[in-house]
Amino acid sequence: MDWLEELHARSAEVLPEWLAAYIEAGAGDELTALAAVAAWDRLRLRPRALVDVSTVTTTTTVLGTEVATPVLVAPTALHRSVHADGEAATAAGSAAAGSLYCLSSRSGTPMEKVAAAGGPWWAQVYVVRDRDITAEFVRRAAAAGAGALVLTGDTPVVGRKPRSDALTVGVSVPGEYTRANLDWRGDGTDDPDEDNPALWQAPDITVDAIRWLAELSDLPVVVKGVLRGDDARACVDAGAAAVVVSNHGGRQLDGAISTASALPEVVAAVAETGAEVYVDGGLRRGGHVLRALALGARAVFVGRPVLWGLATSGADGVQTVLEGLTDELVHAMMLAGAPTLGRLTPDLVTDSP
Numbered sequence: 001m002d003w004l005e006e007l008h009a010r011s012a013e014v015l016p017e018w019l020a021a022y023i024e025a026g027a028g029d030e031l032t033a034l035a036a037v038a039a040w041d042r043l044r045l046r047p048r049a050l051v052d053v054s055t056v057t058t059t060t061t062v063l064g065t066e067v068a069t070p071v072l073v074a075p076t077a078l079h080r081s082v083h084a085d086g087e088a089a090t091a092a093g094s095a096a097a098g099s100l101y102c103l104s105s106r107s108g109t110p111m112e113k114v115a116a117a118g119g120p121w122w123a124q125v126y127v128v129r130d131r132d133i134t135a136e137f138v139r140r141a142a143a144a145g146a147g148a149l150v151l152t153g154d155t156p157v158v159g160r161k162p163r164s165d166a167l168t169v170g171v172s173v174p175g176e177y178t179r180a181n182l183d184w185r186g187d188g189t190d191d192p193d194e195d196n197p198a199l200w201q202a203p204d205i206t207v208d209a210i211r212w213l214a215e216l217s218d219l220p221v222v223v224k225g226v227l228r229g230d231d232a233r234a235c236v237d238a239g240a241a242a243v244v245v246s247n248h249g250g251r252q253l254d255g256a257i258s259t260a261s262a263l264p265e266v267v268a269a270v271a272e273t274g275a276e277v278y279v280d281g282g283l284r285r286g287g288h289v290l291r292a293l294a295l296g297a298r299a300v301f302v303g304r305p306v307l308w309g310l311a312t313s314g315a316d317g318v319q320t321v322l323e324g325l326t327d328e329l330v331h332a333m334m335l336a337g338a339p340t341l342g343r344l345t346p347d348l349v350t351d352s353p
Helices: 003-014 017-024 031-042 086-096 111-115 131-144 208-217 229-237 259-269 286-294 304-336
Strands: 043-045 060-062 065-067 071-073 101-103 121-125 149-152 221-226 242-245 276-280 299-302 349-351
Touching (some): 003 304, 017 304, 031 043, 031 259, 031 286, 043 286, 071 086, 071 304, 086 111, 086 304, 101 111, 111 121, 111 131, 121 131, 131 208, 221 229, 229 259, 242 259, 259 276, 259 286, 286 304, 299 304
Parallel strands (some): 071 299, 101 121, 121 149, 221 242, 276 299
Antiparallel strands (some): 043 349
């Protein structure tokens, strides 16, 4: 068992059973969720020999913001259920690792407190049925210093997760754990009704939402949840500065393609546009990160591992995950003959027979 697997096991010991199941669960029969890691493992590497790798750097930029590592923190919910310090601890751990944190709109910590951690952060956006709620969230994020908005585009409705649903019957999560930044009344107070339709995801959004969010905030918009080249190009043509190749951790449409398989098509579709491409889903080793970057991703996002670190050690645990994956990436880069991220090119990767 390696360090990340041990961390995963420890997190399962400290979390309530329902919460551990919720974090791990995929949609439906979990075909997509279970295939995620294996899809990266299937890709084999063609390392270069006799390359000077005495100095290796992982510093890069994402939408112009410098980060010490291309391993970034994906937006996930229920951080305050996972650890008492919630998103504030996640933000602090991300900042300490020189990474970037994407705050979920379903968060339990005021975004101003997240911003106080000092590291770069983006705000994930669900366009909800009451557009005024989304508009207020976006304006507040811009005022608090978010560097970008990450529009989640694969969730017109929430995917059904039978494994975790069976364990969450009767479980009550305090409203402030998921709606600290959603001002549903317009007066700064929390919504007491978990089933308030105003806060449900809007099933009618289109690429027009990209320009709307940009105009509201004057921030770049990243679209998360793209698995097709034509969708990626449509998003960029509509004004998106970047896209995230993502199947929502296998939590939406079960049977959806793996992100490892989808990435090359998306990269090719937006080539020469200036748009950046990121990827998430099943990245559990530095070697996985290397594969993703070689295939054209500017950076990767990790979700579940960050929650495992948060559960076990708060901010320190988050930092441990990000630095651990980055250290593995450095090691893999040395062995692959790639001293810089720019030397991670598609010719390093091949499909396994």
